[in-house]
Amino acid sequence: MRYTFAEFTLDTELGELAQAGQVVQVEPRAFALLWHLLSNANRLVTKDELIAAIWGGRIVTDAAISTLVKTVRRTVGDDGKSQRLIRTVHGRGFRFVGSLSESIPATTKTEDRRQLEEAPIQTSRPSIAVLPFRGVGDMEGWEAMADAVPAELISSLSRLKWLRVLARGSTFRFRDPVPDMAVIRTDLGATYCLAGNVEIMGRRVSITAELSDTRDGEVIWAEKFSGNIDDIHQIRTDLVRLICSGLELHINIHETERARLRPPASLDAWSLYHFGLHHMYRFTAKDNSIAADYLAKSTHLDPGFARAFAARSFTAFQAAFVGYGNDRAVDVDNARRFAEKCLEIDRLDPFGNFNFGRSFWLNGDHDSGQAYLERSIGLSPSFAHGLYARSHADMIAGQGARAIESAKDAIALSPLDPFLYAMYQAKALGHLHLGEKDQACRDTDTGAREPGAHYIVTTIASAVNMVSGRETQAQYWRDKTLTRRPDASIAQFFAAIPLRDPGVKTDIHRALTELGFPEH
Numbered sequence: 001m002r003y004t005f006a007e008f009t010l011d012t013e014l015g016e017l018a019q020a021g022q023v024v025q026v027e028p029r030a031f032a033l034l035w036h037l038l039s040n041a042n043r044l045v046t047k048d049e050l051i052a053a054i055w056g057g058r059i060v061t062d063a064a065i066s067t068l069v070k071t072v073r074r075t076v077g078d079d080g081k082s083q084r085l086i087r088t089v090h091g092r093g094f095r096f097v098g099s100l101s102e103s104i105p106a107t108t109k110t111e112d113r114r115q116l117e118e119a120p121i122q123t124s125r126p127s128i129a130v131l132p133f134r135g136v137g138d139m140e141g142w143e144a145m146a147d148a149v150p151a152e153l154i155s156s157l158s159r160l161k162w163l164r165v166l167a168r169g170s171t172f173r174f175r176d177p178v179p180d181m182a183v184i185r186t187d188l189g190a191t192y193c194l195a196g197n198v199e200i201m202g203r204r205v206s207i208t209a210e211l212s213d214t215r216d217g218e219v220i221w222a223e224k225f226s227g228n229i230d231d232i233h234q235i236r237t238d239l240v241r242l243i244c245s246g247l248e249l250h251i252n253i254h255e256t257e258r259a260r261l262r263p264p265a266s267l268d269a270w271s272l273y274h275f276g277l278h279h280m281y282r283f284t285a286k287d288n289s290i291a292a293d294y295l296a297k298s299t300h301l302d303p304g305f306a307r308a309f310a311a312r313s314f315t316a317f318q319a320a321f322v323g324y325g326n327d328r329a330v331d332v333d334n335a336r337r338f339a340e341k342c343l344e345i346d347r348l349d350p351f352g353n354f355n356f357g358r359s360f361w362l363n364g365d366h367d368s369g370q371a372y373l374e375r376s377i378g379l380s381p382s383f384a385h386g387l388y389a390r391s392h393a394d395m396i397a398g399q400g401a402r403a404i405e406s407a408k409d410a411i412a413l414s415p416l417d418p419f420l421y422a423m424y425q426a427k428a429l430g431h432l433h434l435g436e437k438d439q440a441c442r443d444t445d446t447g448a449r450e451p452g453a454h455y456i457v458t459t460i461a462s463a464v465n466m467v468s469g470r471e472t473q474a475q476y477w478r479d480k481t482l483t484r485r486p487d488a489s490i491a492q493f494f495a496a497i498p499l500r501d502p503g504v505k506t507d508i509h510r511a512l513t514e515l516g517f518p519e520h
Contacts, residue, residue, distance in 0.1 A: 001290070003038040005098045006085065008076055010038060015260060017075070029054060030071045032257060037072075037086060037096040040282070040451075046093040049451050052416045053253065069094060126251060126270075127164040129171045129190035129214075130154045131179055133207075136199040142232075146198045147172070149207060149236055153194065156244050159380050161349045162307050163247065166190055185214035192251065194243070203229045207239050211247065213254065221250040244382035245413040252277055269302035273311065280315055281418035283452035285324040291315050306346035313338035313355040320362050321496060322454050323485075335359040350380040358389055364498055366396050384414035384423075391426040398501035400433030421450035425460050429497075433504055437468035448477060455485035456496050459512070463493075466511035478515045491520045 003010045009018045012035060017024045026034070036053050037045055051060050054068070069086065072078075078085040085098040130153050135146040151168060158165045166188055174184060184193050196209035206226040212219050223246065225239045256278045259271035267275070276294035279287040292315040298308040316334035319325040336359040342352035357372030370393055376386035391406035407427035411420065424447030431440035441464060447453060448461035458481040466474035481488050490512045499505040513519075 001039075002103045003035075003100060004103070005038070005096075005100045006076065010035060012260070024075060026075050027071070028257070028260075030068060030075060032260065033068055034072050034076070035260075037094060038100060039287075041096040041100050043451075044089055044093050044095050046451070048416070050093065052249075126191040126255070127166060127189060128157065128192040128194060128247075129166045129174070129184055129188050130157065130168075131174050131184075131193065131195045132172050133196045133198050133209075134177055136197050137201045139198070139200055142198070142200055145232070145236075149196070149198060149239070150194070152236065152240050153209075153243060156240050156382070157247070159350075160244065160248070161346055162351075163251070181212055181214040181217040190214055200229065205229050205232050205235065207235060209239065209243055211250065220254045221246065241382045241413060244380070245384050249414060249416060269298045269305050269308065272298035272301065273305065273308045276308070276311055276315075280311060280318075281452065283318070283322075283418070283454055285319075285322075288315050288318050288324050292319075304345055306342045306349050307351055309338045309342040309345065310349060310352040310355045313342065313352075313359065317355065317358060317362065322456065323492075332359075332362045335362060348379055350376040350383045350386060353379065354383070354385050354389055364495070366393050366498070382413055384410045384417055385419060387413065388417075388419055388423045388426065391423065391430070395426045395429045395433070396498060396500060398433055398499070398504070400430040403427065403430035403433070418452055421447045421453040421457050423447070424450065425457055428464055429460065429499075429504075432464055432467065433501060437464075440464050441468050441470060441473070445473070448480075455481050455488055456493065458484070459488060459493050459517075460497070462515055463508045463511045466515055467507045474511070474515060478517070489518045489520050493517075 001012045003012075007020050008024075010016075010031075011018070015031070017026050017031060017034070033050065033054050036050065047062070047065055050065060069088075070080065073080065073086055076085055080088070083097075085096065087095050087097045089095060130150045133146040133149050135143060139146070150172075154165055154168050154171075157163060170188055179193065179195055181193060184190055191214060193212045193214050194209060195212070196207065199206045199208075204226065205228070206224060208222065208224040210219055211221040223239065223242060225235045225242075227235045252274060255271070256274040259267060259274055272294050276291045276298060278291075279294065280291035282288075292312065295308055295312045295315065299305055299312065302308070313335050316331045316338060320328050320331035320335060325331045335355070339352060339356035339359050342349055343356055346352065353372045353376040357369035357376065360366065360369035373386060373389045373393065376383055377390065380386070387406045387410035391403045391410060394400075394403035394406060404427050407423050407430065410417070410423045411427075414420075417423065424443045428440045428443035428447060431437070431443060444461045444464040448458050458477045462474045462477035462481060465471075465477060490509060493512065494505070494509075499508065
């Protein structure tokens with residue numbers, strides 16, 4: 001993709017920023033921030049979103065964000081006073097406001113096709129070494145815990161089909177207090193390393209874990225859990241669940257950042273897959289199409305790449321569910337077909353089972369795929385998307401309490417998840433089923449403000465607020481919906497969200513009618 005603004009051109013294929021045809025030197029993180037703002041120029045980009053996209057979700061101060069934004073502004077001839085290109089929305093984030101055009105160079109398409117024909121079949125699936133944790137403080141009586149936590153992590157992570165987990169017999173030989181990432185990479189061939197501490201001081205226990213890239217030693221994510229010594233086993237369980245869920249998000253973000261710095265000809269199936277995910281989780285028609293193209297290239301290079309086929313099912317589902325494509329029947333067929341292909345290659349892939357189970361929703365059948373959605377959780381209990389899907393299905397069935405519980409679990413496991421908007425909306429409708437209107441409004445407003453929220457989500461927000469007597473807020477979300485999708489209708493809403501509880505369905509139908517949504 002090529003973005004042109006003022007006298008600048010940012011070329012994502014070449015990884016270059018040019019001013020009047022001359023390449024401008026820009027540090028990778030500043031390049032990534034500018035790219036993110038340009039590709040989301042139609043909306044506000046929150047600070048939390050930038051932290052997730054640019055820093056991989058690590059703790060970052062406002063000063064660090066401001067410094068990077070200042071660097072980008074200086075690079076493109078902008079400043080904090082004029083803000084002619086990058087505008088600060090105080091307390092919330094930033095937005096690109098300059099005149100912008102986008103294009104895909106024709107030569108790139110031809111070159112991509114040639115590269116696909118010549119490129120070797122590769123899937124650079126990452127590997128991870130989980131090292132024994134270090135005991136700190138008063139460990140008497142708890143010495144085994146420093147090995148028990150990483151051993152449990154190895155067992156749980158081995159269920160993640162996209163990640164190769166090295167055996168305990170190999171990794172537990174490395175017991176240095178400060179592990180040498182270069183040695184671990186050389187001796188074990190690991191792409192990532194997970195190390196940590198178990199610290200006991202009196203009646204307090206803290207368990208920390210740190211994920212590093214062995215290729216350069218960079219720490220890309222860290223977590224810490226603390227509590228009373230009596231709760232140590234619950235703390236351990238919570239940490240294992242959070243790490244299993246968080247690794248997918250943070251490794252995906254990190255791999256995408258690395259792939260951006262590589263020339264297009266060197267991209268293998270794994271890198272193309274991550275580029276696809278990067279666009280897939282933006283939830284716009286344009287990005288969904290770009291994602292589908294990257295993912296098709298990925299499966300072309302490696303026809304046995306199960307998870308890439310699952311992601312292709314995801315993009316087809318999104319096109320059919322939200323109405324991105326021109327032929328819904330084709331999208332519905334592809335959503336099922338690509339998920340089936342994934343399971344044909346690897347029937348134990350949680351993401352594949354999730355996508356296959358969800359594909360039945362497109363035909364209004366929320367029951368036939370439920371076993372596959374449950375299997376996705378059984379295969380990986382920390383799979384936040386599976387928990388969201390269970391919540392959605394329970395909400396459709398009118399099981400409000402169960403929908404709330406699964407949504408809460410999904411949000412707790414993956415607080416930066418691209419699906420956060422959907423998790424909150426399933427939870428909101430769960431509360432509405434129970435008559436808990438105030439909480440329903442809080443959740444629906446939160447979900448509708450999340451990045452990626454599409455017109456069905458803002459339609460839910462307008463309906464829930466109207467049912468709850470908050471007409472002004474309901475009208476606000478109605479206007480947002482109709483701006484994004486002028487043809488939004490009540491029939492479209494219930495085709496996507498076929499509620500079974502007659503009382504709730506009647507209330508929402510009445511609310512949407514009163515707000516002026518057409519029937520068809």
